[in-house]
Amino acid sequence: RRTTHYLFICVVAVKSTLLTINAGDYIFYTDWAWTSFVVFSISQSTMLVVGAIYYMLFTGVPGTATYYATIMTIYTWVAKGAWFALGYPYDFIAVPVWIPSAMLLDLTYWATRRNKHAAIIIGGSLVGLSLPMFNMINLILVRDPLEMAFKYPRPTLPPYMTPIEPQVGKFYNSPVALGSGAGAVLSVPIAALGAKLNTWTYRW
Numbered sequence: 001r002r003t004t005h006y007l008f009i010c011v012v013a014v015k016s017t018l019l020t021i022n023a024g025d026y027i028f029y030t031d032w033a034w035t036s037f038v039v040f041s042i043s044q045s046t047m048l049v050v051g052a053i054y055y056m057l058f059t060g061v062p063g064t065a066t067y068y069a070t071i072m073t074i075y076t077w078v079a080k081g082a083w084f085a086l087g088y089p090y091d092f093i094a095v096p097v098w099i100p101s102a103m104l105l106d107l108t109y110w111a112t113r114r115n116k117h118a119a120i121i122i123g124g125s126l127v128g129l130s131l132p133m134f135n136m137i138n139l140i141l142v143r144d145p146l147e148m149a150f151k152y153p154r155p156t157l158p159p160y161m162t163p164i165e166p167q168v169g170k171f172y173n174s175p176v177a178l179g180s181g182a183g184a185v186l187s188v189p190i191a192a193l194g195a196k197l198n199t200w201t202y203r204w
Contacts, residue, residue: 023047028094030148041132049124062110069102097134
């Protein structure tokens with residue numbers, strides 16, 4: 001049991017990041033925050049529910065969605081710190097708000113006595129409605145994006161390093177997206193198999 005628990009923590013930490021990033025926008029750069037808002041709202045609410053439900057059903061433990069969202073929040077703050085270290089202003093990146101919506105999903109899962117269908121339908125609807133609202137309030141509090149865009153332009157990148165946001169559709173056809181997506185789907189059964197083999201080995 002302890003082995004499975006540790007494997008689960010490692011799997012969620014890595015795969016939640018992959019799932020969320022591969023969804024498209026996962027961060028708000030101030031100079032195009034409102035341009036990416038719709039894509040972000042659709043992709044992140046969907047991937048938060050898909051990923052969290054997947055892992056909640058694996059463990060049966062309410063709180064998984066909040067843990068999932070916390071990992072992505074930490075990851076985004078690291079990215080914010082990286083841009084700040086490059087000389088950009090502190091609010092050049094607005095950190096998205098995942099945690100309150102994830103808490104609603106966990107609350108639904110707990111309140112419906114771990115009913116997976118209720119968690120998907122009710123919890124998914126709550127996430128889809130609340131995540132755009134929380135992030136709209138979050139972006140309203142940021143100072144003028146146009147001023148940021150003209151004062152702190154980002155460096156031009158070569159074609160192979162173009163950010164995900166302008167070409168979300170093309171990204172889904174890439175080997176990187178397919179590989180990481182397949183890895184996200186297969187990692188938990190493989191981790192569970194590894195834990196089972198560990199148990200059999202111990203008994204033997």
